Amino acid sequence: MIAWRYLRARRAEGGVSVMTWISLIGIALGVMALIVTLAVRAGFRTEFVDTILGSNAHVAVSRATWVDENGVSSRAIPEAGRLAETVRAIPGVTRAAPIIRGQAMATLNDRSNVAEVYGISLDDLKTIPRVAGSDEALGDIERFGEGMAIGVGIARDLGVGIGDRVKLIQPSGAKTAFGTSPRVNAYEVVYIFSAGRWDIDRTRIYLPYEEAQSFFNREAGADEIEVYVADPEAIDSYGPALYEAGGDGTILWTWRDSSGAFLNALDIEDDVMFLILALVVMIAALNITSGLVMLVKNKGRDIGILRTMGLTEGSVLRVFFLCGAFTGVIGTLAGVVLGCVIALNIDAIMSAINWMTGGGAWDPSIRGIYRLPAELRAWDLGRAVGLSLLLSFLVTIFPARRAARMNPVEALRYE
Template sequence: MAASPAPFAPFEWMIAWRYLRAKRAEGGVSVMTWISLIGITLAVFALIATLAVRSGFRAEFVDTILGANAHVTLYNAGTINEQTGHIDRTLHDYDAMAERVGAVPGVTRVAPLVKGQVMANSRDRNAGVQVFGISPENLKTIPRINNPETGIGDIDAFRVIPDTEQATVAIGSGVARELSITVGDKIKLILPGGVKSPLGATPRVKVYDVAYVFTAGRYDIDRTRIYMPFAEAQSYFNREGRATELEVMVEQPEAVDNMTADLLGAAGELSQVWTWRDASGGFLRALDIEDNVMFIILSILVLIAAMNITSGLIMLVKNKGRDIGILRTMGLTEGSVLRVFFICGAFTGMIGTFFGVILGCLFAIYIDPIFSLVNVLSGGQAWDPSIRGIYHLPAQLQMGDVLSAVALSLGLSFVVTIFPARRAARMNPVEALRYE
């Protein structure tokens, strides 16, 4: 007795290839094959492009947070001032506190800050801004601020000028644009109730030279933030000998939650901790939910495209009923018939997936010129940084995302092929040839 041929033998591939390229006049469904292939290609392209943009947006957003903001902020819970009866949340022993916190394993930098909100003015322009009082040495360690590629001016000029009561400031590019100023210009800062007098509190007004203009990459930072030398900020905000908070940078920001107990222990009693995850947790959770929903929606799109393979194979099986009957009478087994039509559907899915991956990767790689073209065609309104926070649409190709798209596409293509292939394999050759 002759041995059965091995699965996916060369003759099975030959028959499947003959059916795939058969013209409609020959009983083939080449048009349906092309529709299925194009559908799979576009669905995989859309899935990879969306996953790349999603990964890029999240990476850019997190990078701007970690590159321009504290990974951990330490506050004072507050004590009651016996003289005024008000709650005092400033840090009086910030140097000792910073030394203790800096000794915690994993901490790379601790910087005392003085923070406050003021009105910025230049000629007839005004803007509400937030002032960060920080030492020049600590300012230079903030990656998104001390960036020669995006900064304008000399960050070394950010300092209190020796033997004078003057100081320079560093301002965000959004503030500079709003006030129409640049490096070398003067900016007036107005603090309501900054000066105490017998007649009551009066605004404190002081003019500073702009030494440096930074672009952190986040609209809300560049549009509202001004850095002032720490000693000058203490004087300006009436915080002599005190700090508002401690800015802490760590080696592994993603694992910052595991360090909060040690940081609180080092900071001492009445200390409170606020991590970058606490500050942006709501937005990050919203991104996670949006990611999951988009993946599900695009998976359905891939499934719909894969269903075209089923339609095409059902038509192919119907048109090739006579051929199936002849092949079965010649000794072709049910398994061989099933594999022939499985190859037809799976091959379409694989080719469509291949081209979809190519298009998706090219889109992610060349997203900047593509987005620039879209922005030009839309009149420059395709991306509003005041709403989305960052200045451009980023994309980041990740191997896991590409593999997920490929696995999903191939998996669905193989699954939807099984039903029409089984139908062809179980076709009765007698019934198929009865009217031939």
């Protein structure tokens, strides 16, 4: 009761209420910034990993270079179908498909772009979540055997629509008596997809498996086996079984190998951002100390009277500790509410900022994904709340102990 009364002190009593409001607002803003930053970082990582796992193999099984009976070096997998069946039998493997990979120049009219071409069967293409399950897809994936599937980014660069015929040019094409001549084939665009990743949408094209074999001279076999697993985070645990299935010369390339450095950089950046914003919360919490020091000075007469009436040092300490704790708790709760509201509406907020800045606030070509997601996690909320409350409680101890040790005689001498 005493602590709550002191918190509602009037301006005539030393402006303590103003300092209290400053401390409360500072803590609320610090906690809000911490929660929003952690939510955005978590959402960005989740979205980025999801685009990797949803449109790329969790692990690619390939072969080291070997020499056939004609003395020709090759990295092809001759019995790719049999190997894919063996890999599918491994517990935890959800899909294994032989694929052909190559690069080609895609052209339409006077526009051209370099494309990464994947040869795959229709049944296997339909199991790729970010391709077959694209919300922004155009065309009919069931017609894949009649043409090609193309990313929305490269389709936009070439000005391609459903039904257009795109030329693919491959320099190492047909082998003739006069040398190797470029191979040029035209394919109808039957499906346009968006994988959610700027770099994938801008470069990827899918061709039917047999057509890709012919186009890239891969009749000897597949380039690799594309493997999806039930638990991508534990991809390393599948290594021994995959090596055993592939035999000698097997090479594994996991999604962590291709994106691990970037994800590690994100983790380091998360820790640094948390420390920086923790300092912001600490600075806001130190305002509680300033307010309590002023409060103790203004309430010296009250402390002396309460002590002479029998109030113990511990009781006085609790009074002023509760004054600071109330400020920290209320500020933290306000910050949590504000942070959650902003995090849950971050997409709309970024869209508004993008509109006001003419589309320059979020560049997919730099960040890889098309939007700024946010993911509220209990662990992040707990860290933010725990840090704020801990700092708020710690900074109240010094002025509260100072008040508790005040000599009542000295406090009342000049009253």
